[in-house]
Amino acid sequence: MANKNISMAVIRRLPKYYRYLGDLLRKDIQRISSKELSDIIGFTASQIRQDLNNFGGFGQQGYGYNIEDLHTEIGKILGLDKSYSAVLIGAGNLGQAIANYAGFRNAGFEIKALFDANPKVIGLKIREFEILDSDFIEEYIKENNIDIGILCVPKNGAQQLADRLVNAGVKGIWNFAPLDLNVSKDVIVENVNLTESLFTLSYLMKEDLL
Structure with a gap:
């Protein structure tokens, strides 16, 4: 193993x-x-x-x-013989796309709730999810034994949200914010930086054209 x-x-x-x-x-x-x-x-x-x-x-x-x-x-x-529950913070375009992807549930990763701080979207529905007020993240995580927090938020505020997730008890963070998070060693962070990936593509295309 x-x-x-x-x-x-x-x-x-x-x-x-x-x-x-x-x-x-x-x-x-x-x-x-x-x-x-x-x-x-x-x-x-x-x-x-x-x-x-x-x-x-x-x-x-x-x-x-x-x-x-x-x-x-x-x-x-890979741990795919287990199931994991997650909350998603940031119900913008990226967050909605992730929430709408059925493949995560098929692999044992179930998003339980979506959160956002924008009062214009709180209460709206994405699939079966009603977007909840991010003031209540900690309460929801503790009451529902959430394993993973998915961050789809801008750079500003991402670390503070990560701290809240950790303090509430999550053990893993899937981070789409363009920021390297600083968390305790017992919490796993997987950073997904879309811009860095695009820049890598740009470099490889440039090299191929030289």
């Missing part, structure tokens, strides 16, 4: 393995070699074997990987 000695680079490749293996299962493919998986994913066969060996031996020489078993085990490593 996973441990803290495994590099983040390996961990960040696991969701890609999980996604591609799921695609293969839906095509009713039962087994695959590391070379065949390499051709599909784009990682080298050696890299794939090294990554998976961090978590135990899943393949058999001369047989390859049982796709269903490997998909299940990677799901367990």
Whole structure:
């Protein structure tokens, strides 16, 4: 199983393995070699074997990987055999798009409530969610055993909201605010900076054109 000695680079490749293996299962493919998986994913066969060996031996020489078993085990490593409850703070365009995406619920991540500080949107509905007043975030988290806070707010105020989430008891923050949050070590933060990703695309396009 996973441990803290495994590099983040390996961990960040696991969701890609999980996604591609799921695609293969839906095509009713039962087994695959590391070379065949390499051709599909784009990682080298050696890299794939090294990554998976961090978590135990899943393949058999001369047989390859049982796709269903490997998909299940990677799901367990990623914690996808559990369910998580979340609140989303910031019901603007990005927050609404995330709330409307059904794939999170299918993977075991259920958004329970949306919050915003703007009185013009409080009380409106997104899907089945009524947008709640952000003054009541802590009360809701404590009463509903929320695991994750999703921040879709501007930079100003993001740290204060993160502090409120942590103090209320969340153990993970999915942060879309353009700010690196400072939280206690027992809280996990995953930053998603859309601008940085776009700038990376810009760099790669520039290099390709040189």
